[in-house]
Amino acid sequence: MHTTMVQVLWGCFLLWNLNIASSQTVYPGIKARITQRALDYGIQAGMETIEQMIMEKSIPDLKGSESLDFLKIDYVSYNFSNIKIKSLSFLNTSLAFVPGVGIKVLTNHGTANISTDWEVKSPLFQDAGRADLFLSGTFFTGILNLSRNDFGHPTVKLQDCHAQVSHAHVSFSGELSVVYNSFAEPLENPILKTLNEMLCPMITSEVGALNANLSMLEVLTKIDNHTLLDYSLIDSPEVTENYMDLNLKGTFYPLENLADPPFSPVPFTLPERSDSMLYVGISDYFFKSASFAHFTAGAFNVTFSTKEISNHFVQNFQGFGNVLSRIAEIYTLFQPFMVRFMATKPPVINLQPGNFTLDIPASVMMLTQSENATAKTIVSMDFVASTNVGLIILGQRLICSLSLNRLRLSLPESNRSNIEVLRFENILSSILHFGVLPLANAKLQQGFPLPNPHKISFVNSDIEVLEGFLLISTDLKYETNSKQQPGVHGWEALNLIKGYWSGKLAP
Numbered sequence: 001m002h003t004t005m006v007q008v009l010w011g012c013f014l015l016w017n018l019n020i021a022s023s024q025t026v027y028p029g030i031k032a033r034i035t036q037r038a039l040d041y042g043i044q045a046g047m048e049t050i051e052q053m054i055m056e057k058s059i060p061d062l063k064g065s066e067s068l069d070f071l072k073i074d075y076v077s078y079n080f081s082n083i084k085i086k087s088l089s090f091l092n093t094s095l096a097f098v099p100g101v102g103i104k105v106l107t108n109h110g111t112a113n114i115s116t117d118w119e120v121k122s123p124l125f126q127d128a129g130r131a132d133l134f135l136s137g138t139f140f141t142g143i144l145n146l147s148r149n150d151f152g153h154p155t156v157k158l159q160d161c162h163a164q165v166s167h168a169h170v171s172f173s174g175e176l177s178v179v180y181n182s183f184a185e186p187l188e189n190p191i192l193k194t195l196n197e198m199l200c201p202m203i204t205s206e207v208g209a210l211n212a213n214l215s216m217l218e219v220l221t222k223i224d225n226h227t228l229l230d231y232s233l234i235d236s237p238e239v240t241e242n243y244m245d246l247n248l249k250g251t252f253y254p255l256e257n258l259a260d261p262p263f264s265p266v267p268f269t270l271p272e273r274s275d276s277m278l279y280v281g282i283s284d285y286f287f288k289s290a291s292f293a294h295f296t297a298g299a300f301n302v303t304f305s306t307k308e309i310s311n312h313f314v315q316n317f318q319g320f321g322n323v324l325s326r327i328a329e330i331y332t333l334f335q336p337f338m339v340r341f342m343a344t345k346p347p348v349i350n351l352q353p354g355n356f357t358l359d360i361p362a363s364v365m366m367l368t369q370s371e372n373a374t375a376k377t378i379v380s381m382d383f384v385a386s387t388n389v390g391l392i393i394l395g396q397r398l399i400c401s402l403s404l405n406r407l408r409l410s411l412p413e414s415n416r417s418n419i420e421v422l423r424f425e426n427i428l429s430s431i432l433h434f435g436v437l438p439l440a441n442a443k444l445q446q447g448f449p450l451p452n453p454h455k456i457s458f459v460n461s462d463i464e465v466l467e468g469f470l471l472i473s474t475d476l477k478y479e480t481n482s483k484q485q486p487g488v489h490g491w492e493a494l495n496l497i498k499g500y501w502s503g504k505l506a507p
Helices: 002-023 036-055 177-182 185-214 284-296 306-316 320-331 419-444 499-503
Strands: 030-035 062-068 073-098 102-121 126-148 154-172 220-222 227-230 243-248 251-254 278-283 302-304 337-343 348-352 355-368 376-394 397-409 456-466 469-478
Touching (some): 036 073, 036 469, 062 185, 154 177, 227 284, 302 419, 348 456, 376 419, 376 469
Antiparallel strands (some): 030 243, 102 126, 278 469, 337 355, 355 376
């Protein structure tokens, strides 16, 4: 009886937890807004590629039979095989948002030139050869319904499909082409009927193939040797009359731990603008999770040895050798000499209009270590380094750089006027300015990958710092000869997820 009661209580507890979890609102770390300008550009830049893709597709055989009354032939069986599209044109194509649903595709007045093998059989004769088929008055409309699956991948479903070819003209070639072309017209209507019955199933099949690729989209990306970034969709795209919003998780994780950080994103709203093709909002949660993940992974701890100091700092930063000499004179004569920096807490992110700052709480230790002995601390001090963050977009990456704004030692106010403290503070400021921050900026040059499709570049980009988030406004450019490699980060290409990352469910 006791065991049964425990099981019931555990069941109730789990159900309660599931109910609480499902009722909690999850907010994105990144918002990507696609405007009508992006759809219009997609038609302009992408139709040639889409037409080329269609021309490369395999077309099923067209088979049927037809009676030729004027020749008093009860039936003629025909088969058009090895169908190749030689040219294709969609003269009038449009894309439009359907609020709450997805994107409506409309194309009409399309034409196609097709070459094919043919074979005809009847009670009186049979023959085979080549033919050309010209299609005109092509019409298609359908709605791409956009959603997400349980792993945070986007999904696409075609609904309300209607496709039709209005006219077909068959032209046979060969020695008896004049004869065959004389009864080609009666074959054109059944060819149209068969073709029109095939169109929507063929288009639906292609959308299904796209969906299969989307389900393999890489939503967890390794950023560096310390962290991963989760780009998964947290909910279905939000579609309005003028734009579509993609809400992405935008959370960093240490490589060895996929637990969410001990804080949650807060809601933010993108301004109502339509001048650019794409708007990307990056909340302070994105940067806070990056800070927390790198801190947890120990990425902010660094030790400079005597060799590194002499080989790197002294050679590359004028006057830095004199700074280190002053340190040695003041604090020790022992060798070798080491400087160790350790973040004591995750760096603090602050996004205010026009201002992006990063405050780094840390400690510095200066040590000596003689041969076969443990390191000896000669001085240790806590401090907070306040830095300004510069931003630029290079390629498809957001590049950050740090510049020292001010440094403050963590001391009682009564000790701050001590001349030795001020002396040490100036020396430490020089070390950060000439040594630590240049190394940090070199690492930051790797940048953060921004969500964008393969072969799409950002142009005319602008970055604004608003309250609680960054706003990137950009147009897009399709690079037909782009050397950008597939499978770099998240939304740049459709790549297979390898290993256990593929099993992580999005919230």
